[in-house]
Amino acid sequence: MTASPDLAQAVIRGQYRALAQAVSLVEREDPAAERLLAEIYSSTGRARIIGITGSPGAGKSTLVAALAKHYRARKMRVGIIAVDPTSPFTGGAILGDRIRMADLYTDRGVFIRSMATRGFMGGLAKATNDVVDLLDASGFDIVIVETVGVGQDEVDIIRTVQSNIVLLVPGMGDDIQAIKAGIMEIGDVFAVNKADRPGADRTVNEITMMMSLVEEHGDWIPPIVKTVASTNQGTGDLDAAIGKHFDHLQTSGELDRRNRERVRIRIETMLKEKFMDRLIGKTITRADYEQLLDDVLRKKGNPHDAAEGLLARISFGR
Amino acid sequence: MTASPDLAQAVIRGQYRALAQAVSLVEREDPAAERLLAEIYSSTGRARIIGITGSPGAGKSTLVAALAKHYRARKMRVGIIAVDPTSPFTGGAILGDRIRMADLYTDRGVFIRSMATRGFMGGLAKATNDVVDLLDASGFDIVIVETVGVGQDEVDIIRTVQSNIVLLVPGMGDDIQAIKAGIMEIGDVFAVNKADRPGADRTVNEITMMMSLVEEHGDWIPPIVKTVASTNQGTGDLDAAIGKHFDHLQTSGELDRRNRERVRIRIETMLKEKFMDRLIGKTITRADYEQLLDDVLRKKGNPHDAAEGLLARISFGR
Numbered sequence: 252m253t254a255s256p257d258l259a260q261a262v263i264r265g266q267y268r269a270l271a272q273a274v275s276l277v278e279r280e281d282p283a284a285e286r287l288l289a290e291i292y293s294s295t296g297r298a299r300i301i302g303i304t305g306s307p308g309a310g311k312s313t314l315v316a317a318l319a320k321h322y323r324a325r326k327m328r329v330g331i332i333a334v335d336p337t338s339p340f341t342g343g344a345i346l347g348d349r350i351r352m353a354d355l356y357t358d359r360g361v362f363i364r365s366m367a368t369r370g371f372m373g374g375l376a377k378a379t380n381d382v383v384d385l386l387d388a389s390g391f392d393i394v395i396v397e398t399v400g401v402g403q404d405e406v407d408i409i410r411t412v413q414s415n416i417v418l419l420v421p422g423m424g425d426d427i428q429a430i431k432a433g434i435m436e437i438g439d440v441f442a443v444n445k446a447d448r449p450g451a452d453r454t455v456n457e458i459t460m461m462m463s464l465v466e467e468h469g470d471w472i473p474p475i476v477k478t479v480a481s482t483n484q485g486t487g488d489l490d491a492a493i494g495k496h497f498d499h500l501q502t503s504g505e506l507d508r509r510n511r512e513r514v515r516i517r518i519e520t521m522l523k524e525k526f527m528d529r530l531i532g533k534t535i536t537r538a539d540y541e542q543l544l545d546d547v548l549r550k551k552g553n554p555h556d557a558a559e560g561l562l563a564r565i566s567f568g569r
Numbered sequence: 570m571t572a573s574p575d576l577a578q579a580v581i582r583g584q585y586r587a588l589a590q591a592v593s594l595v596e597r598e599d600p601a602a603e604r605l606l607a608e609i610y611s612s613t614g615r616a617r618i619i620g621i622t623g624s625p626g627a628g629k630s631t632l633v634a635a636l637a638k639h640y641r642a643r644k645m646r647v648g649i650i651a652v653d654p655t656s657p658f659t660g661g662a663i664l665g666d667r668i669r670m671a672d673l674y675t676d677r678g679v680f681i682r683s684m685a686t687r688g689f690m691g692g693l694a695k696a697t698n699d700v701v702d703l704l705d706a707s708g709f710d711i712v713i714v715e716t717v718g719v720g721q722d723e724v725d726i727i728r729t730v731q732s733n734i735v736l737l738v739p740g741m742g743d744d745i746q747a748i749k750a751g752i753m754e755i756g757d758v759f760a761v762n763k764a765d766r767p768g769a770d771r772t773v774n775e776i777t778m779m780m781s782l783v784e785e786h787g788d789w790i791p792p793i794v795k796t797v798a799s800t801n802q803g804t805g806d807l808d809a810a811i812g813k814h815f816d817h818l819q820t821s822g823e824l825d826r827r828n829r830e831r832v833r834i835r836i837e838t839m840l841k842e843k844f845m846d847r848l849i850g851k852t853i854t855r856a857d858y859e860q861l862l863d864d865v866l867r868k869k870g871n872p873h874d875a876a877e878g879l880l881a882r883i884s885f886g887r
Contacts, residue, residue, distance in 0.1 A: 285873055286873075288871070288873055289871045289873040289874055292868070292871035292872070292873070293868045293871070295868075296868065406724075507866075510866060511862060511863075511866050514862050514865045514866050514872065515862055517872040518861075518862065518865065518872045518875050518876055519845065521872060521873065521876040522844075522845070522848065522876045522879060522880065523841040523844065523845070525876060525877075525880055526840075526841065526844050526880065527837065527840070527841065529880065529885050530840065530885065533885035533886065534885045534886045543836075544829060544832050544833055544836065545829075547832045547836065548825075548828060548829050548832050550610070550611045550613075550614065553606070553607045553610035553611065554610070554832065554835040554836045554839060555603055555604075555606055555607040555610070555839065556607055557836050558836055558839040558840045558843060559843070561840060562840065562843055562844065562847065564885075564886035565883060565884065565885055565886055566883065566884040566886070567847050567848065567851035567852045567882075567883055568851065568852045568882035568883055568884070
């Protein structure tokens with residue numbers, strides 16, 4: 252499978268098979284992927300990019316499925332990218348989940364891809380962003396990215412979505428403080444899932460309390476929505492909250508700011524990666540670079556001088 | 570306060586005030602800090618660097634204090650770096666914690682620093698590593714780094730410690746799955762703290778079960794230790810487990826591999842940061858760079874070509 256000259260056009264026309272082929276190129280880190288991504292880029296910018304962050308077992312995938320059906324009923328096309336390696340979308344599913352999601356898998360208005368495969372050279376965050384672009388260019392109205400929210404790649408991914416939903420479940424007791432210290436600050440909307448369980452209101456209160464400890468909200472106070480994803484309760488409320496957040500993003504200028512930040516992160520990530528690739532090979536051989544690391548490890552040098560020494564060999568132009 | 574020419578020597582001789590001054594230079598990102606760090610680097614490499622990762626409320630700081638006292642009783646000097654912004658070491662302490670830790674604060678064999686201040690330009694991970702180096706060079710035998718384990722910086726920090734202890738508490742129920750999916754893989758030793766609470770054994774079993782799901786352990790199976798940090802129970806067992814892990818690191822060659830990885834991360838982080846600094850300024854003005862971002866945002870370009878265009882202006886030497 253290679254990128255045919257008109258693959259980009261076929262993706263932009265919304266052809267499902269072309270999209271699947273393009274996504275595979277990105278996943279295999281095929282050299283043709285970069286050119287393809289450059290070609291489709293001008294057709295991006297229309298999709299709503301939503302992140303759903305929560306612990307395994309919180310019901311993320313079930314909620315994603317419920318939201319996807321909600322949007323499908325409104326004739327919107329929905330892309331789903333599962334980054335959580337324990338996600339049912341990833342294939343490690345229990346039977347019930349599979350059955351619940353079966354109709355999504357046969358619907359050509361839904362594109363599901365798991366990015367759980369490890370070892371993307373260019374980074375999981377870059378690969379995920381590339382697939383978001385492909386879905387966007389291919390006319391998908393909504394792209395949902397599902398993450399656990401732990402780890403460098405996932406945090407990088409969350410930084411590039413437009414609205415991030417943080418999913419919690421009742422009955423975490425003392426532990427709510429626990430997980431969420433880092434996560435409270437990245438939630439644009441909070442969903443308390445499995446809200447038919449005892450303690451849902453307490454969880455809502457705890458989130459409110461935790462939120463009061465976060466210093467900066469700007470002028471957006473994240474709403475808290477109760478859901479029971481497995482029986483589809485609260486899905487409409489959640490969509491409404493997401494919609495309100497999107498309105499806020501637009502009217503406040505924050506959407507532009509986030510999109511700009513997304514562009515910045517993408518370009519700088521690429522710059523840094525390509526820089527390291529060229530440095531090792533052009534400025535120093537791989538063998539000499541490994542030797543340099545050894546020398547620093549053996550105290551025959553130090554990290555600061557090693558870095559400066561390499562950079563001194565580079566001419567930055569102008 | 571500036572770096573006197575012999576500040577590096579005073580740090581290496583183990584002078585407490587010189588160390589405090591050097592740490593302040595790093596914290597203020599004083600230009601003199603880089604040279605100082607290069608000068609002390611050859612004196613590093615003797616300290617044991619231990620990470621303690623756990624949720625706020627899990628009792629990390631209490632356990633760190635218990636371990637610190639354990640090592641002090643053995644005449645070892647102990648550095649403590651708190652990265653968790655909710656840590657009692659950071660000053661947001663409740664009175665009980667403060668009292669428990671009061672004798673540590675007056676002991677010149679203990680150096681405590683909170684790195685919770687936001688906005689290190691060069692990154693929190695770099696600043697933390699720099700302080701670890703200063704403590705190491707200054708003759709501290711043990712350096713304990715306390716993190717929540719959420720977020721990009723913290724994951725970067727955890728990647729550079731020698732032994733990482735993951736702290737859990739009983740009674741997390743279903744939720745243990747929750748938090749720990751990402752964290753299970755970074756634990757060299759697990760501590761179940763507050764083990765006098767009901768459910769401690771169940772938590773131990775759950776960790777064992779979760780651990781069986783992690784594919785790669787190499788030949789080290791992380792031990793699980795029960796502790797009650799507030800009454801100092803299990804501290805000796807925990808130290809023994811850490812000691813065994815250190816023996817394993819040495820005999821397996823893993824210590825060398827981790828130290829080498831630490832050097833690699835440090836050099837590459839510096840290279841990428843310094844590269845971006847020079848690129849913007851030397852290759853392109855800040856104003857032109859912001860314009861480039863705007864152009865990509867407005868689809869007058871794409872991230873791929875923008876990055877390639879900048880890199881094409883750079884000569885990589887040889």
